[in-house]
Amino acid sequence: MFVAKFILENKYFLQLKNLFLASIFICLFAGIFSSCKDDNFTSNSSYRISFSTDTLSFDTVFTTLVTPMRRIMVYNRTSENIRIENIKLYSKFNCFQVNVSGQSGTEFHNIELRSKDSLYIFVQVNVRELGQNAPLHILDSLEFKYNNNVEKVMLQTYGQDVHHFKNRTITEDTRWTNDKPYLIRDTLKVENGAKLTIDAGVRLFFHNNATMVVKGTLSVEGDEHNPVIFRGNRTDNLFNGLPYDKISGQWGGILFTKESTGNQINGAMIRNGIFGIQVDSAEIQSGVYRLILSNSQIHNTKQAALKATSANIYAYNTVISNSAYTCVLLEGGDYLFNHCTIANYPTIARVFSALILANHIQFNENQKIKLNATFNNCIIYGTFQQEIRMENHNGTGDVSKDDFNYKFNSCLIRYQPNQYAGNSGFNIQSDAFQNVIWNESPDFLSVDNNEYDFRIGSSSAAIENGDIEIIIQYPECRTDKNGVVRPLDKNPDMGAYEYVEEP
Secondary structure, eight states, X not given: OHHHHHHHHHHHHHHHHHHHHHHHHHHHHHHHHHHHSOOOBOOOTTSOOEESOSEEEOOOEETTOBOOOEXXXXXXXXXXXXXXXXEEEEOSSOXXXXXXXXXXXXXXXXXXXXXXXXXXXXXXXXXXXXXXXXXXXXXXXXXXXXXXEEEEEEEEEEEEOOEEESSOEEOSOXXXXXXXXXXXXSOEEEOTTOEEEEETTOXXXXXXXXXXXXXXXXXXXXXXXXXXXXEESXXXXXXXXXXXGGSSOSSOOEEEOTTOOSEEEESEEEESSSOSEEEOOOOOOTTOOSEEEESOEEEEESSOSEEEEEEEEEEESOEEEEESSOSEEEEEEEEEEESOEEEEOOSSOOOSOSEEEESEETTEEEEEOOEEEEEESOEEEESSSBOEEEEOTTSSOSOBTTTEEEEEEXXXXXXXXXSSTTSBOOOTTSTTEESOEESOOOOEEEEETXXXXXXXXXXXXXXXXXXXXXXXXXXXXXXXXXXXXOOSSSOOOSSSSOOOOOO
């Protein structure tokens, strides 16, 4: 009887237990179900969305290249949920590619934007060939419809057809004209025996790590009004206010191999490469320049802006500026610099002085190369206390009649002796320095805030302190880098620019 009673009571106990569990399950299910139901979305037109920008602008885009993505933020700052009924891309040239909530397309429906939430929209550009030389302004829009409201975000860019070069070798005499830009995707080679001539105003855009290698001859024919531009191909910004065109290391540089000779670069702007110009070692022929560099600027490099090993170079009216390593590195050879400005004010940490003179391969004193270097009417300045470094393989900076010869005539130089260890000392009172001005301000117009202008101001120590005999002996220096005439009735200014009084 006791057993029967126990079974009966436990039967009711089990039923109650099952009922209790079922109740809990029903409550949980109801909670989940209620949480999955659509929230309320307002239809009141007074509740509006807002955007991070009213116009998304891309800089000039080269045809057939896809740009990095840019984003538009859509905000619901109201107290109500909003359903965007339709987002539609209106595009005449079909060059904008849009992604909304992970979906790519040209039209999107019923995009939910809850109260105080935001939405990412990603946009990139791929412009097809336009069939014209001039850039084309492209203006499209994204249209948003919701709650009887219509909002638009404009999309704009400039499309530009280009000459495409990838792994190209120039094997015969070739001229590049200023019709549309040249895009170099990989190494461009000028073969031995071939000459590449580049007309004034041509713009060359190099892809990441792309390099120009010259075994033959390069002739750049720019001028002060139409310079030839060598730069990276990124036309967008790393972030607001800092375009990639102001960041070093965007492409390789220009390399002249040991076979190359007879090169001339006039009126060029070479900027933001890993290096600027590198001239490899070759047998020096007396009176024959492997490179004449004139009325140009090499600017903002990671490695040496100008590096030459056992070369014969003449540079005049040229600015060599802002290198994280050194602006000019000369490892033996014959060099003449007239009216040049060598200035180092980079925005990143520096390694060496602006100018290094050596009679050996750097970091290898066993490879000795005779050095002859002359600087007339130049400015050598920067942020270091010592902007000249002498590397004589004998361990001193003194002039050696055998293999370490240099001369500075009528130059403005920043150099304070014994300021830093590791720089071979040299005697600034020696005959190698004639009419040199030490450590007085060149008064460059701008060396701050990533904006650089190495023209000289009214208080510059360089004004009228050059040697007039230089512009008489070298008539190509009668005008400065900008074409300003240097007068013959008084001493010229030091550096690449003649001072011009601002209006």
